[in-house]
Amino acid sequence: xxxxxxxxxxxxVVTRKEFPLAKxxxxxxxxxxxxxxxxxxxxxxxxxxxxxxxxVIVGQAPEFKRDWDRAIKDGWVPxxxxxxxxxxxxxxxxxxxxxxDAAQRAIWPSIKKRLKAGxxxxxxxxxxxxxxxxxxxxPPKNVDVIMVAPKGSGTSVRRNxxxxxxxxxxxxxxxxxxxxxxxxxxxxxxxxxxxxxxxTTFQHEVYSDLTGERGVLMGCLxxxxxxxxxxxxxxxxxPSEAFNETVEELTQSLIRLVDENxxxxxxxxxxxxxxxxxxxxxxxxxxxxxxxxxxxxxSVRSGKETARVLSACGGKNYQERLAKELNVxxxxxxWRAGAAVRALRPRQESKVIAKGTKGIAGRRA
Numbered sequence: 013x014x015x016x017x018x019x020x021x022x023x024x025v026v027t028r029k030e031f032p033l034a035k036x037x038x039x040x041x042x043x044x045x046x047x048x049x050x051x052x053x054x055x056x057x058x059x060x061x062x063x064x065x066x067x068v069i070v071g072q073a074p075e076f077k078r079d080w081d082r083a084i085k086d087g088w089v090p091x092x093x094x095x096x097x098x099x100x101x102x103x104x105x106x107x108x109x110x111x112x113d114a115a116q117r118a119i120w121p122s123i124k125k126r127l128k129a130g131x132x133x134x135x136x137x138x139x140x141x142x143x144x145x146x147x148x149x150x151p152p153k154n155v156d157v158i159m160v161a162p163k164g165s166g167t168s169v170r171r172n173x174x175x176x177x178x179x180x181x182x183x184x185x186x187x188x189x190x191x192x193x194x195x196x197x198x199x200x201x202x203x204x205x206x207x208x209x210x211x212t213t214f215q216h217e218v219y220s221d222l223t224g225e226r227g228v229l230m231g232c233l234x235x236x237x238x239x240x241x242x243x244x245x246x247x248x249x250x251p252s253e254a255f256n257e258t259v260e261e262l263t264q265s266l267i268r269l270v271d272e273n274x275x276x277x278x279x280x281x282x283x284x285x286x287x288x289x290x291x292x293x294x295x296x297x298x299x300x301x302x303x304x305x306x307x308x309x310x311s312v313r314s315g316k317e318t319a320r321v322l323s324a325c326g327g328k329n330y331q332e333r334l335a336k337e338l339n340v341x342x343x344x345x346x347w348r349a350g351a352a353v354r355a356l357r358p359r360q361e362s363k364v365i366a367k368g369t370k371g372i373a374g375r376r377a
Contacts, residue, residue, distance in 0.1 A: 026183075026198055026209040036199035037065055039192075043132075045200070046071050046104030048097055048123070049111030050079040053136050053162070055086060056170035057110065060205040063173075069093045071100025101126040106200065108134040114325035116140045117147045129154040130189065132196050136161050138218035141186055143318040157187035158197035160204065161217050169205065178207030186214050222312040227305060234341075241346045251349035258346075260353055 013024040043066075047058040050072045061068045070088050074080045074096060088094035101107055101123055109116055109123070117140065127133065133155050135141065140149035141157065151157050162169045162181045172179040183201050185193045201209045212220075225231065237258050244254035269278035279287050311317050324330065341347055 023210065025211075026201070028178075028202060028208070031198050031202050031209075033064060033202055036202040039195050039199040040066055040106075040203065043067065043106050043196075044069060044104045045106040045108060046100040047108050047110055048072075048100065048119075049109070049115065050083040050088075051111065052166045053169065054079075054110040054166070055082070056166040056173070057108065057136070057162075057204045058088075059086065059170060060173045061200075061203045064203050064205070066203050069095060069100050069103060071095055071097040071104075073097055098122055098126060105130070106132045106134055106196070108136070108200075109140070110136060112325060113137065113139040113147070114322055114330075116149060117322060118326065120147070120149045124152065127152060127155050130156075132156040132158055132190075132193065134197075134200060135159045135214075137221060138184070138214035138216075139222075139318065139321075141214045142218045143315055146315060146318050146322055151187060153187070154189050155187070156189050156193035156196060157185070158193055158200070159184045159186070159214055159217065160197060160201040160206070160209070161212075161221065162204065162206065172207070173205035178205050181206040181209050182212040182217055183209045184212050184214050184217060219309070219312055222317050223305070223309050226308055226312075226317070232301070238346065245345075251345055252353065255346060255349040255353055259350060 013026050014030060015022055016025050017023075045061060045066055045068045047054050047061075047068060048071045050058070050070055054070070054072075058068050058070055070083050070093060072080050072083055072094065080094075083094050084090065095103070097119060105128075107123065107127070111119065120140075133151050135157075136159065138159060138161075140147045141151075141159075144150050160181050160183050162179050164172070164179045169179050181201050181204070183197050185197055188194065190196075198209060241254045241258045244257065245251070249257075266278055266282075269281055279290065282290075324333075327333070
């Protein structure tokens with residue numbers, strides 16, 4: 013492993029240099045990898061593994077026609093490398109549980125009785141294992157239990173793979189029956205296209221992931237955007253101005269600067285007025301939301317968030333209810349304004365950015 017300093021704290025990570033793709037292929041050369049579920053992570057991880065030369069099959073319930081048809085459209089062939097879930101588990105030595113957390117609880121009894129001694133049971137989220145009292149997912153002792161959790165959605169995992177960048181992932185081993193669990197885990201992590209992998213535990217992954225999704229990554233971000241947009245509108249600003257100052261400038265400009273070189277780099281390449289105001293108000297926002305994040309983390313750790321997920325997402329009509337909730341967002345004035353703004357973005361060939369291209373270096377922080 014490479015030893016990297018993260019903010020002054022030294023951690024061990026696995027990069028493609030220490031664990032090249034050729035090594036991953038060698039470790040998994042006799043394995044049959046079954047991707048269970050062709051929903052969010054399934055398409056990306058299965059296609060990346062396939063493109064990287066691994067023996068991959070897909071297990072998807074045919075009655076969920078939308079996902080079954082999507083798998084066929086992506087090139088998976090029924091009876092050849094696309095099967096119902098039980099058949100796929102019977103054929104595989106690595107079972108990647110990529111259905112939703114609620115669905116994992118539903119299919120677990122069927123999965124469990126088909127596991128063979130020495131199989132690897134793979135997750136991309138610690139949910140089912142950490143909250144086993146609620147999910148009932150308790151693996152038998154004669155299988156490896158491993159996790160590779162990409163830090164991004166399935167579409168990002170696939171897009172980053174195709175661009176060559178990869179996406180960073182965490183990994184963990186909860187049970188090592190074969191003595192090969194760690195190398196299998198890392199090989200799968202490299203196989204799905206991870207740029208690098210950092211160690212964690214199933215518990216730490218699920219605590220951070222559930223908090224992050226409800227917080228900065230999705231819930232907090234959407235809520236803060238709505239609050240600022242509504243404030244602008246109450247004070248007479250037009251929808252286009254409110255949206256551009258709330259969302260468009262963030263997604264099309266500022267967050268890209270943060271991605272390139274960090275928050276200080278973004279601050280350095282904004283106006284002095286923006287810098288001063290942001291630096292003055294940042295501590296106030298931090299103070300305001302810190303108690304809410306502590307409450308959120310406590311709710312995750314206690315299992316309350318898990319109970320809510322299993323109760324809501326496991327219902328028969330969940331997709332219909334979800335569609336209604338998402339339609340409320342889509343049909344709001346803010347996001348209808350966003351659709352109009354996106355439609356106005358110029359569509360033309362990108363210009364080549366080379367080492368000597370002028371005007372893009374920015375100020376040094």
